[in-house]
Amino acid sequence: MAKTIVQEFTKGLWDEIPPFRLVLGLCPVLAVTKTVANGVGMGVAATFVLVCSNILVSALRNIIPSQVRVPCFIIIIATFVVVVELVMQAVAYPLFLQLGIFIPLIVVNCIILGRAEAFASKNPPVASIADGLGIGVGFTIALGALAGIREAFGAGTISVPFSDTVIQLFGPSFQPFTFMVEAPGAFVCLGLVLAIMNLIGK
Amino acid sequence: MGDYILLAVGAILVNNILLIQYLGNCPFLGTSKSMDNATGMAMAVVFVLALAGIVTWIMEAVFLKPLGLEYIRTIVFIVVIAALVQFVEIFMKKSMPALYAGLGIFLPLITTNCAVMGVCLINIKEEYNFLEMLVSSLAYPAGFGLALILFAGLRERIIIGRVPGPLQDVSIALVTAGFMSLSFLGFKGMI
Numbered sequence: 001m002a003k004t005i006v007q008e009f010t011k012g013l014w015d016e017i018p019p020f021r022l023v024l025g026l027c028p029v030l031a032v033t034k035t036v037a038n039g040v041g042m043g044v045a046a047t048f049v050l051v052c053s054n055i056l057v058s059a060l061r062n063i064i065p066s067q068v069r070v071p072c073f074i075i076i077i078a079t080f081v082v083v084v085e086l087v088m089q090a091v092a093y094p095l096f097l098q099l100g101i102f103i104p105l106i107v108v109n110c111i112i113l114g115r116a117e118a119f120a121s122k123n124p125p126v127a128s129i130a131d132g133l134g135i136g137v138g139f140t141i142a143l144g145a146l147a148g149i150r151e152a153f154g155a156g157t158i159s160v161p162f163s164d165t166v167i168q169l170f171g172p173s174f175q176p177f178t179f180m181v182e183a184p185g186a187f188v189c190l191g192l193v194l195a196i197m198n199l200i201g202k
Numbered sequence: 203m204g205d206y207i208l209l210a211v212g213a214i215l216v217n218n219i220l221l222i223q224y225l226g227n228c229p230f231l232g233t234s235k236s237m238d239n240a241t242g243m244a245m246a247v248v249f250v251l252a253l254a255g256i257v258t259w260i261m262e263a264v265f266l267k268p269l270g271l272e273y274i275r276t277i278v279f280i281v282v283i284a285a286l287v288q289f290v291e292i293f294m295k296k297s298m299p300a301l302y303a304g305l306g307i308f309l310p311l312i313t314t315n316c317a318v319m320g321v322c323l324i325n326i327k328e329e330y331n332f333l334e335m336l337v338s339s340l341a342y343p344a345g346f347g348l349a350l351i352l353f354a355g356l357r358e359r360i361i362i363g364r365v366p367g368p369l370q371d372v373s374i375a376l377v378t379a380g381f382m383s384l385s386f387l388g389f390k391g392m393i
Contacts, residue, residue, distance in 0.1 A: 023372050026227035027316045071284055074313070078277040086273060101323045104276040108316045110228055183222045184384035191369075191376030198368040 005130045012134025017142055018111050019190075020197045025111035028102050029143060030186040034154070039147030040161035041095045042102065043140025045088065047133070049080045050112050054132035057120040064121075073116040074107070081107045092162075111139065150189055154181030206337050212393050213341035219317050220349040221383035226317030230350060231375055233308070235361070240354035244347030246308040248340070250290060251318050254283050255339025258322040259332065279322055284313045317346055353382060 015021065019029045025046075032042040056076050057064075064072045085103050088096040096103065106112065115135055120128040144161075151158060156174045158167045179185045219225050226247070233243040258279050266272050291309045294302040312318055321342045325335045356378055365374050 023231065024228060026231070027224050027320075030224040030227060070313075071281075074280055074284060075277065078280050081276050082274060085276065101320060101327060104279075104323055105225075105316050105320060107276055107280050108314045108319050110314055113314060179384075182387060183224065184380045184387060186224065187221075187376050187380030187383055189380075191373045191380060194373040194376065195368040198370075198373065 005127060008127050008130040009134040012131065012136070012138040013141070014138075016135065017138040018135060019139070020142060020194055023194075024114055025109040025139070026190075027105065028109065029146065030183075030190065032099055032102055033143055033147035033150055033186065034181050035151050035157075035159045036144055036147045037159040037161045038095070038098050039143035040140060041092065042099060043136070043143040045084045045099075045103065046106055046109060046112065047136025047140055048084055049077060049106055050115060050136045050139075051129060051132040052080045052083075053077045053112060053116055054120040054128040055125055057116045058123060058125045058128035061121050069121060070113075070117070073113060073121075077112055077116070078107045111135065146190060146193060149193070150180045150185060153177045154179070154185060206333065208393055209334060209337050210341040213338055214345040214348065215386065215389040216393055218345045218349055218386050218389075219321065219342045220346055220353075221379065221386045223320070225320040226315050226346060229308075229311060229315055229317075230353065230379070231372060232311075234350060234354040234357050234375070237351070237354045237358060239308075240350045242304050243308045243311075244343075244350050246305040246312055247315065247317060247346050248343040249305070250283075250287060250309070250312050251321055251343040252339050253290065254286055254318050254322055255325055255335055257282055257286060259325055259330075259335045262326050275323075275326070279319060280313075283318055283322070287313045317343070349382070349386070353379060356382070 012018075018024055019026055028042050028046070033039045053073070053076050057073055060072075060076075081104060084106065085096075088099075088103065115132060119131045123131070148158060152169055153176075155176050156168065156170045158169060159165070160167065180189060213219075217223055220227065220230050229243055229247075233239040261278060261282060262275070266275055266278065271278075287309055291302075294305070294309075321339060324342075325338055328334075328338075330338060357375060360374055360378060369377070
């Protein structure tokens with residue numbers, strides 16, 4: 001094995017952090033980062049699906065014929081997305097309503113299919129879990145960070161994930177910069193964060 | 203009739219799927235580097251989405267709803283879309299080779315294009331009847347095509363221009379998309 005388990009995990013946190021280094025799965029990144037709570041909730045849901053599908057894909061990697069592997073991967077992923085949908089309806093209904101169609105759309109998130117194809121279908125389960133966790137945690141951090149920037153400027157608040165607490169950042173005279181929480185702000189903000197990442201990387 | 207026109211205008215401009223609803227952004231950035239690719243992708247999406255919208259709506263109305271199986275909608279829809287894309291590809295290869303030469307390479311990408319799945323889900327979520335569903339399944343991809351082709355035109359110019367180092371490639375493309383999105387946001391007051 002060329003890399004240790006720890007290396008498989010940590011590569012997702014910086015070297016291959018989606019969506020900044022791997023520009024994949026942009027739809028949820030742009031759509032659910034209006035508030036930190038939504039962003040992190042989405043990240044956790046995607047991480048769960050990613051880790052579970054990585055385990056199953058890697059466990060079945062010698063059984064699935066390579067000609068039909070993509071449909072098989074999609075069905076495995078879809079199964080776990082349904083699990084997430086049902087669990088979320090039960091334990092986090094307000095978040096489920098906020099995220100709306102982006103929960104079922106985890107199924108077409110290219111990051112998850114990409115990891116199944118590029119990593120889990122070629123590596124044993126333990127390494128695949130580390131890879132899935134690393135990429136998933138990286139994705140959650142990225143969503144949280146982007147949401148933090150957008151929410152702080154656009155609404156002047158930071159909402160704490162998995163609770164109803166909302167922290168006011170500025171005094172009462174703050175005028176929210178609503179551009180940031182609208183659609184254009186999402187694109188511009190992600191573009192600028194990518195530019196900063198490039199600047200640091202070089 | 204007026205309602206359908208409003209729905210169509212709403213889907214193409216006001217709720218543009220790429221720039222306002224943020225669906226289908228991977229192909230938006232991936233295929234917008236040249237006008238030919240953008241046109242091919244746009245056509246392929248219109249073609250597949252019109253079919254997928256009809257098939258998934260019928261699946262929902264005939265199977266999922268009467269049998270109370272709405273909770274497996276995600277699995278059923280993705281399988282239907284994947285099968286449909288495969289079928290369209292085989293059919294096109296045999297009977298429309300000219301069209302296949304243009305659209306062929308984009309077809310496999312469409313399975314994981316969230317715009318297709320997204321519109322199918324929107325059709326169900328908004329509880330559209332058959333005609334409304336038909337209008338929305340044609341108008342949303344038309345909006346996708348419009349935004350994608352306009353954006354490809356801009357991006358071809360940007361590639362020639364001098365862009366500061368860190369902003370190159372995807373970064374400047376996203377910022378440009380942001381300003382396009384801002385102009386589409388201007389349609390908000392129309393309906």
